Amino acid sequence: MTATQRRITVAVCVIVGLSLLMAAGLTFLVAPMSESLELPDAAVEDLLAIPSVAALIAVFSAGQLGDRLGPRRTLVASGLTFSLGAGILTAAPGGLLAELGIAICAAAAITMQIVGVSLLQRATVDGPAQVSAFTTYGAIFPAAFLVLPVATAGLLGLVTWRIVPLIWVVAGLVITVVARTLLAPDEAEPDHLGRTTRGPEWWTPLLAGVSLAGFGRAFAEVGQFDQDPRAVGTGLIIGAAAGGICLLILRSSSHPGLSLAPIRPAVLRVLLAGVGLVAFVGLLTFLSITLEYFYDMTPFDASLAMIPAQIGAVVGAKILATQAMRRWTGLQAGRYLMLGIALMVLGLLAVTANTPAWYLVLVASGCSLAGMGALTVLNTEVMRRAPRQSTGAVSSFRTASSSLGGALGVGIFGTLIISTVQVDSGEASVTTAQLDQLAASVRLVGVGASVVAALGWLMLTLAERRSTANQQAVAT
DSSP states (O other): OOHHHHHHHHHHHHHHHHHTHHHHHHHHHHHHHHHHHTOOHHHHHHHHHHHHHHHHHHHHHHHHHHHHHOHHHHHHHHHHHHHHHHHHHHHOSSHHHHHHHHHHHHHHHHHHHHHHHHHHHHHHOSSHHHHHHHHHHHHHHHHHHHHHHHHHHHHHTTSOTTHHHHHHHHHHHHHHHHHHHHSOOOOOOOOTTOOSSSOOOSHHHHHHHHHHHHHHHHHHHHTSTTOOHHHHHHHHHHHHHHHHHHHHHHHHOSSOSOOSGGGOSHHHHHHHHHHHHHHHTOOHHHHHHHHHHHHTOOHHHHHHHTHHHHHHHHHIIIIIHHHHHHHSOHHHHHHHHHHHHHHHGGGGGGOOTTOOHHHHHHHHHHHHHHHHHHHHHHHHHHHHTSOGGGHHHHHHHHHHHHHHHHHHHIIIIIHHHHTTSEEETTEEEOOHHHHHHHHHHHHHHHHHHHHHHHHHHHHHHHHHHHHHHHHHHHHO
């Protein structure tokens, strides 16, 4: 890495790491906050759902912002916006302003993450520097979720809950300073579509985000304990309506803001599908729930038990992904690690109601190791193939694919896991028969996740063969 590339990598990792403060700590913040604000159960559920909805709504607009305004300007504005949202939450007298503050923070955070990846690609382009930058970036996420939830829970035992979002305010200001100090001013580059007059409209990116959020919320609601058919139906209707309007505008607009041109290459679309499949088989949340019911753990205890799995994810993102990309091409590394996921999740076939906790943690650690390794490799390869003037747009599609895959995983695998237990007045009441059913569901999830990962391996294998054949044809 050159000094400039190292400086940009450090800046992006600091910015993105701080942007994860809310996502990593909100679960523990909600309980004391809802008690203080006297929020009903429905409002508490909304507080937990809002971040993913707001992030998905903003996902395509964020990429366009980065490409049109420049990454430095966008990151500076996002840091200030994050502080604004956190400030609203800190001073919130009731649920409405609390929800608004969380939504603003979530939209700002996803923007920083999308633009951060775009900036890394512009700075490193290809080669060893790109591998080092993207594997370091990939390790930030599991490292944050290893440290920040425990730190938030510990802090809430000492101070009032309003101190936590106040810390987020400071984090947003730090993000702004880091972006202004460590990042060079944005270059004045011509429009990548060759336009010299009117710029692209903003409706289609926004509507595409609303559509994705609607479908994602519907899929996630399917996997909830207290599934609400109306919420599922509403999400599907909103998703379909927003998507339909978006398509109409795309067909009639001469300057569409959302374009599929950056992801036109077939290999790039396969890689994006691979990103979604890795997110689909992300099983840490479900295995953490399983620990809670098998061993009567609190969510905090289960999160502590999963520390080895989070460490495995860090090792997978930084070390395993680095070695894989140094040894093989991106497509080869991605398919080998996909095969690794397919084999690791088969360890769930040995789970019974009497399985010791260490075994579940061991399987979760192996899945995290291969999963984060594969995700980091695929993210790197996706961005390597992105057109230079559309790195923000491609980063948006990458994030959207991951989010949609995760939502589908929650809807399908989550339903299999939680449908075997009962919830009475907010407390789990699990019989011996249900524990046996839960173990059977875990085994079924293992089979399903292995099949999905094997499908990803097959897709990437075919894409690699097609890419190799095309290269040979060009050479001859």
